[in-house]
Amino acid sequence: MSGEGSARWEQAIHWPMLLASFAWLVAYSWSVIAVPVGADRTLALAVMGVTWVFFVVDYVVRLVQSGGHLSWVRGHLWELLVVALPMLRALRLLQFMTLAPGLRRSAGTALRTRIAIYGAGAALLLVYLGGLIVLDVERRAPGGNIDTFGDAIWWAFVTLATVGYGDFYPVTMIGRTVAVGLMLSGIAVVGVVTATLSSWIIERAALGRDDDEPSTRGQLRAVARQIDDLARRLGEPGDGTAEKEDA
Amino acid sequence: MSGEGSARWEQAIHWPMLLASFAWLVAYSWSVIAVPVGADRTLALAVMGVTWVFFVVDYVVRLVQSGGHLSWVRGHLWELLVVALPMLRALRLLQFMTLAPGLRRSAGTALRTRIAIYGAGAALLLVYLGGLIVLDVERRAPGGNIDTFGDAIWWAFVTLATVGYGDFYPVTMIGRTVAVGLMLSGIAVVGVVTATLSSWIIERAALGRDDDEPSTRGQLRAVARQIDDLARRLGEPGDGTAEKEDA
């Protein structure tokens, strides 16, 4: 029953959570890029605070629904981290993207197209969020050299692509942690691009040589039916499957 | 009828468009590298202007042929971008290369050879064009450090290979956008090289073990013919395909 309630909660909360993550990202972006003061600053902080309460409530509801077991906490560390660190909240947008139904079911070219679209979306979100956090922390750090939003996004791209000119680089612990995350994402991007191309080239390289292609399951089923038919004509109908008697 | 007219137009315009793109690239290269003055400058600008008019006419003709629908504009955003940004025009040369008939039809080693040739050509064109645009915009930018054609091409190679020494780097929005394009192209180049090698190694690693290779469609067709033949000898000729009656 708690599993049923949990599934109902997740379904009901799906879109509100997506909106809350988006609202938080907009408020955080505004507060970092425009550095608002007075009433504007209060508004940005208020939106971030309200959405944060929203995330805490979601976490607590799900914890209670699971029966408050420690094993649930251990199995959902990412959810705890998202509650503790507001910086990571916006990545929930990615998490929702992963849940997109299409990505799970498709095959062949459709799969490759979806992987490419999802990969590009994830990379852009990571560059945007990474640049934002690094600008937020590096701007205030002594010896920091990333001071404008343009430089931060440029630095994030240079890091994700593992180019690393060295015209900008983070000097704080948080900035460097974000940088490591971007580097690892960059390695994953290279991997996704290469793997997708590999799948395409390997499939393409096998075209146009039908007789040399691996025989298919459909072909073999047809042969099994031929033999079955032959057996029937010999007076004793087969049953459509090979008999398993020892010879 | 409009589809037919559009196909005729595209066929008729294929080579003139290629020439116009090439002429534009030569004129732009000349104006950026040699920085001509007086009559020379007028000539370069004239060639660029005439070819630009050519691109606009092509776009308008195709828009009219499609019936002027907004859906055509939405489905051909790249063509609109090429008209709006002269910098992107030369990439049309790549677009034509993609249309090369051979690339579409080959398999196995032939496919890999064509991918390698096309990939190398695309990479060189991107380095040349990227270097050119960056030189054009960075030379005039305050704080810019890319001042000669040699430095610009060197920087473009260092960026495409994702090495990024940091001896040269762009400081303008346009220069950085070009740099991101080169980085992404570099990741694609790594992907293409790896995928092509993978396809080759996976094919090679399976050689010399014929009995352990997947059985082929040709083999299975031969077996189906054997059974068919056997059935015929039993008095009732098969029809060459497995019969689909339920057993």
Place this chain on the structure above:
Amino acid sequence: MSGEGSARWEQAIHWPMLLASFAWLVAYSWSVIAVPVGADRTLALAVMGVTWVFFVVDYVVRLVQSGGHLSWVRGHLWELLVVALPMLRALRLLQFMTLAPGLRRSAGTALRTRIAIYGAGAALLLVYLGGLIVLDVERRAPGGNIDTFGDAIWWAFVTLATVGYGDFYPVTMIGRTVAVGLMLSGIAVVGVVTATLSSWIIERAALGRDDDEPSTRGQLRAVARQIDDLARRLGEPGDGTAEKEDA
């Protein structure tokens, strides 16, 4: 008998060796990061010395068990290197990880999960150890620019990901050798990520097209049983395998 004794020795020494490697790494880490003085320094050096003696004894025992042949020495150069260079000792922790039974036996998704976990563990250990050694040697070098543990770990990550900002770089022979090791590890990490994703995408891209899939060995065995059964009905039982007489 010496082979048997050697296997018994390796089994008996497995866990003590793992502990000794770990103890050495802790002592070395402490001496490099905290730069202890007085009694603390003596303790760290004592632990490192005792574990070193432990490694020498292991090497000598295994050399004697092999009969002291030069061919054994030639075939176990890594073990000799580990004895000669204390810096490499901690990599034994990796060596033990490689021996984990699970990694050898699994297939498909289980294999990919284990490769990912092992790869991530190996990369983290290499970054930690690389940063430690580089800090140890670069801190004392004239012109060296890596002075704190945080900078050393940051530099190791930037090197492994082949980003190379250039904000920190080694200037000594040992530091540069470690850097080359980290770069090669980084290339291997990219390779492992890409290969694992490739295997997954290639498997996924083939899903949902059962009739077009290569026919399986199980299917073919069923067909062979069908034919066998048919032959038996014709009066002469087959023996369950194809007869090898020339036709």
Place this chain on the structure above:
Amino acid sequence: MSGEGSARWEQAIHWPMLLASFAWLVAYSWSVIAVPVGADRTLALAVMGVTWVFFVVDYVVRLVQSGGHLSWVRGHLWELLVVALPMLRALRLLQFMTLAPGLRRSAGTALRTRIAIYGAGAALLLVYLGGLIVLDVERRAPGGNIDTFGDAIWWAFVTLATVGYGDFYPVTMIGRTVAVGLMLSGIAVVGVVTATLSSWIIERAALGRDDDEPSTRGQLRAVARQIDDLARRLGEPGDGTAEKEDA
């Protein structure tokens, strides 16, 4: 007859050419690293001169044997380049390595082992030769920053691994051309490592699921023999292959 003479010449010249390439590399290394003066310098130049004459003679002999046709020159541009540019001569050592018989014939794990060994050897030779040439030209260049052999080899590794710290970088046309060559080699190294791992993982990921594996050619040949045998028992011996009569 000229083809026969050419094959005989190539066989006779195989080992002397390898030795000459090696002698040239030793002499060039010595002249660049040790900067010998007086009689030593004369000796180094003499060795380089003699081996250069050797390469010219080989080229001329092969040109004459081919009948002096321009088509031969066009098909052997690399050989012409090697004669014209002494810097490229040592790469002949790689060319010979490619001709190693083992690399052509092996499959599976043996193929992967050979690819790894050959790739590592090629990468080391490229780093050594690249470092040497860059040291030779950059040392004398105004604004050049690569002055010692150690720095040159370090720079070559940093470039091959596409790390690019930027602590050293070439400023001359020749140095940058060598750098581009090293970068492309680095991309190839990443590709080879990834492709080899992919081939291994894809093979491994399929293990332990024998019934789900593609049926083999050996299996299908056994089934064909079973049917053949069955046909023989029905009074009309088959001929061991499927008959090609239309049904």
